[in-house]
Amino acid sequence: MxxxxxxxxxxxxxxxxxxxxxxxxxxxxxxxxxxxxxxxxxxxxxxxxxxxxxxxxxxxxxxxxxxxxxxxxxxxxxxxxxxxxxxxxxxxxxxxxxxxxxxxxxxxxxxxxxxxxxxxxxxxxxxxxxxxxxxxxxxxxxxxxxxxxxxxxxxxxxxxxxxxxxxxxxxxxxxxxxxxxxxxxxxxxxxxxxxxxxxxxxxxxxxxxxxxxxxxxxxxxxxxxxxxxxxxxxxxxxxxxxxxxxxxxxxxxxxxxxxxxxxxxxxxxxxxxxxxxxxxxxRANPGLPFGISFNLSTALGKDAAVREAVSLGINRPEVVSAVYTSQTKPATGPLASTTPSYADQSAQYGFDAARAGAVLDAAGWKAGPDGIRAKGGTKLTIPVTFAQNISTTKPALELLQQQLRGVGIDVQLQEKQISDVAQIQQSGQFTALWGNLTRADPDILRATYWSGGANYYRFPPGPLDALLTGQAAATDPAKRTQIAGQAQQLIAAQHLTVPVVELTxxxxxxxxxxxxxxxxxxxxxxxxxxxxx
Known part of the structure; x- marks a missing residue:
């Protein structure tokens, strides 16, 4: 070789x-x-x-x-x-x-x-x-x-x-x-x-x-x-x-x-x-953990405060202990911890309901009489599309639904057939999707989130693109790991996706x-x- x-x-x-x-x-x-x-x-x-x-x-x-x-x-x-x-x-x-x-x-x-x-x-x-x-x-x-x-x-x-x-x-x-x-x-x-x-x-x-x-x-x-x-x-x-x-x-x-x-x-x-x-x-699966990925071309997907509040409002350890097998771990980054070039971003993924509320308050999302927040007469309702392709999916989402209601976010679960998900992604007719993707290489980030690729989540062109293409071009392993780590840090800091649990x-x-x-x-x-x- x-x-x-x-x-x-x-x-x-x-x-x-x-x-x-x-x-x-x-x-x-x-x-x-x-x-x-x-x-x-x-x-x-x-x-x-x-x-x-x-x-x-x-x-x-x-x-x-x-x-x-x-x-x-x-x-x-x-x-x-x-x-x-x-x-x-x-x-x-x-x-x-x-x-x-x-x-x-x-x-x-x-x-x-x-x-x-x-x-x-x-x-x-x-x-x-x-x-x-x-x-x-x-x-x-x-x-x-x-x-x-x-x-x-x-x-x-x-x-x-x-x-x-x-x-x-x-x-x-x-x-x-x-x-x-x-x-x-x-x-x-x-x-x-x-x-x-x-x-x-x-x-x-x-x-x-x-x-x-x-x-x-x-x-x-x-x-x-x-x-x-x-x-x-x-x-x-x-x-x-x-x-x-x-x-x-x-x-x-x-x-x-x-x-x-x-x-x-x-x-x-x-x-x-x-x-x-x-x-x-x-065995833990490498690649993208199970989580919520927004369509960033939608109004809610574009709202950085909504994305951050969703992440802050999820108690990941509680989800894992209540729904998954004993070997399962909470997500600690955009990549699962078993993926090559994984970089720990766990500081971004703590549960903090009070901070989630403050973030939404600052963005103009105010709590209504039923506890659900609204802005300009529009309730903070997030449709999350999912397919019941493994038995833990619906119970996990129902628990997330309860957790996020506690910070004033109304999650509406929309179940689809697994055979329909690819077409839904391609059409862009969704606000947020629940899912994961397995691959033992950090390039799974480019394949999923690069604006120049399939880009089913409608990521806009920006600094992330250079990092994703840069890691794919880096022939030096240390350099590639460094660039991939920067990409993970940016994704986590901007809450461009909300990882929840590593598939095991x-x-x-x-x-x-x-x-x-x-x-x-x-x-x-x-x-x-x-x-x-």
Missing amino acids: SRTARVAAALAAAALVLTACGGGGGSDPAADAGPPRPGGTLLFAVSSDQGCADPQQVGSNDSIYSLRQIVDSLTDQDPQSGAITPWLATKWSSNADATAWTFTLRPGATFSDGTPVDANAVKANFDRVPTIGARGTLPKGYLAGYQGTTVTSPTEFTVRFAQPNVQFLQGTSTHSLGLLAPSSVAKTDDERCQGVVGSGPFVLESYTKDQSTVLTKRAGYNWGSSLFTHPGEAYLDRAEFRVVPESGVRTGSLQSGEIDAVASVGPQDEAPLSGAGIGLPS TTLGVAPSTHDLAFDASSRIQLHDTWKSE
Whole structure:
């Protein structure tokens, strides 16, 4: 690897922290069940479905869990060190300013339709990404400034950018840039949402919106990530992801042995699941914490006093203790604490109802007879749009609603389907959105808040732009961390977004299921997963 590639990997390695509890499988040690064995079906219950079966067009964990298994990436990222490691690419290098990245592919990999995973296939994927619609926010962000891919041989190609793009290397390890067969790339966005062809260890057998995603083992698979613990095919024959919105039903099905694993474990589930011998592997998600992001083109979004008062009026520790699992932490910055180049901004995020009231008083928002503030005859009512894609979302928002009413802010909750959120973001028809975004790189800030990008939150051009683009261009790790820290400080000081809680992924895993591993983004990897009964 070149110096730029090495420093990018070193940056991630220095900053990424793994927080895990209970290992990567069930509560019984795998050694007690003997060596890993092939065969069996994993039944996994999730709480929601994003309504699309294309890894390049999903951003919700519940959908990523299954779709990650059908695509390989050029690189992988070690969840413990953060280092970028080989997968489909055996080596890579960049020019001095990280505007061009050259990769060498391993030979012999194929998509499940038989076509080769070659340089032309990579080019087809990258050329198509900029034209994906609203659902393709993540891959488009990783390819910002993309100028094209030059193929020099079946196994070698160079990706070029208009400006330095250090973050691209980590982007190649994500599901969002997982490679699809050219036949899938050529389909329309909506056609791809019905199912795509990848080169991963599993093949998509069927997808039924809001019901299930069924995967089968890819026969002959032999080009796995360098981080996989065994070569060759996956152990499992099948994996079925069932959509079960009710938390109690998921928990009961796991306890009864009807299913093998569940996502979105809530605090009320921890004790009964542990008591039943269920493993609770847990890992904090890097990236943007769950919080409220305003549409800064709206009247309330533009009002700095309103944004500050919302932040001051939220008691984050109370939200965490009341709603989330015991491993969860309050947000302490625009980035989650497990993100490379995270800078602690906790001084900006304390609970201070009196100060929130004073800020609103000074801005002309006066308390009315019902306790809700108003200015110029308009009540301080903030519609917050959300999707119930994990079980903790609505309870957390209902508690926030109560807390903010205490400082005179009327929060109105507007629940939408997770499949509709991307279109709502793109349209700008919202005042504030509740959500998070997972990525193990500080460039998630640029992808989300840069006024020159997708800019779904309508950030106006300003000093933040230079910081966000500057960190993406900084090839020196220390310099990049410094610039990213300045960006976080500015976002926090101006309350441009209101982070509340760090997402911590806690799974429930039956004792007979082993090595259900987290990747660097706290999603799951099933290649090495196996069942002992």
